[in-house]
Amino acid sequence: MSPSAPLITADSISLQLTGRQLLKGITLELLQGEIVTLIGPNGAGKTTLLRLLLDLTKPSSGSIWRLPGLRIGYMPQRLQIDSSMPMSVERFLLLGQPGMDVAQAQKALDRVGAGQLLKASLANLSGGEMQRVLLARAASRKPQLLVLDEPTQGVDVGGQSELYQLIATLRDELGCGVLLVSHDLHLVMAATDRVLCLNQHICCHGHPEQVSKDPAYLELFGDKVAPYTHQHNHQHKLSGDIADAGECIHDHPKKTPSNKK
Numbered sequence: 619m620s621p622s623a624p625l626i627t628a629d630s631i632s633l634q635l636t637g638r639q640l641l642k643g644i645t646l647e648l649l650q651g652e653i654v655t656l657i658g659p660n661g662a663g664k665t666t667l668l669r670l671l672l673d674l675t676k677p678s679s680g681s682i683w684r685l686p687g688l689r690i691g692y693m694p695q696r697l698q699i700d701s702s703m704p705m706s707v708e709r710f711l712l713l714g715q716p717g718m719d720v721a722q723a724q725k726a727l728d729r730v731g732a733g734q735l736l737k738a739s740l741a742n743l744s745g746g747e748m749q750r751v752l753l754a755r756a757a758s759r760k761p762q763l764l765v766l767d768e769p770t771q772g773v774d775v776g777g778q779s780e781l782y783q784l785i786a787t788l789r790d791e792l793g794c795g796v797l798l799v800s801h802d803l804h805l806v807m808a809a810t811d812r813v814l815c816l817n818q819h820i821c822c823h824g825h826p827e828q829v830s831k832d833p834a835y836l837e838l839f840g841d842k843v844a845p846y847t848h849q850h851n852h853q854h855k856l857s858g859d860i861a862d863a864g865e866c867i868h869d870h871p872k873k874t875p876s877n878k879k
């Protein structure tokens with residue numbers, strides 16, 4: 619497979635659930651070896667879009683193509699752990715992963731700088747340790763695509779930069795594509811190839827450096843490299859729907875959201 623072979627292609631996908639339009643007209647391409655970051659405000663549909671791409675939910679319209687036999691490593695946004703049920707990190711890494719042995723579990727932890735945690739109890743991990751263990755599990759089966767839903771949740775700012783650096787290193791080592799959801803645009807800028815800004819539809823997209831000079835981007839994010847605040851010049855109803863019948867009043871880049879430069 620060539621370094622930039624398509625892994626997943628979505629063509630005009632939309633999703634309506636219980637009468638609400640959650641996603642509208644999303645077209646995107648995920649390529650091998652590329653880190654794509656999905657940003658957007660709470661409730662923008664980021665997790666919902668991941669679920670569609672992972673084939674956990676079907677779109678109401680549009681189509682999604684996946685590379686046949688695509689191996690995906692998924693890191694969920696949060697993991698509910700019942701503290702009354704003790705589970706070691708080792709057991710968690712082996713659980714539901716047939717063919718994986720303790721040596722491979724150790725290697726997966728070493729890869730994310732958490733080798734010392736093999737025998738630790740999952741319930742006692744710090745926020746940063748837990749994110750590394752989740753990342754180790756997602757990356758443990760040589761995925762062609764890593765899908766990471768807010769991988770730095772609960773991690774302090776210094777730890778967040780380290781984690782993003784680690785994700786870029788994993789991409790280089792595994793040669794996989796990466797799709798990650800993040801709220802902290804300023805931190806992911808350095809470790810991402812392409813940004814997709816989602817608010818039910820794709821508001822803007824492109825290479826971070828190109829996008830950071832793009833008037834549409836500046837209109838959305840301002841020109842400060844500061845903690846990410848999301849601003850739109852269109853209104854959303856309480857339901858989350860766009861008030862003006864789905865039409866944006868800001869200009870959209872003409873390119874399709876692929877990495878065609």
Ligand SMILES: Nc1ncnc2c1ncn2[C@@H]1O[C@H](COP(=O)(O)OP(=O)(O)OP(=O)(O)O)[C@@H](O)[C@H]1O
Pocket residue numbers: 635636640658659660661662663664665666667858
């Ligand atoms: N199964 C469902 N049925 C109905 N509505 C849903 C369903 N799943 C999600 N939603 C709604 O879709 C919207 C988008 O949710 P989603 O979790 O995708 O947002 P998000 O961008 O990931 O948000 P956050 O940044 O807060 O994690 C929300 O308003 C949510 O309530």
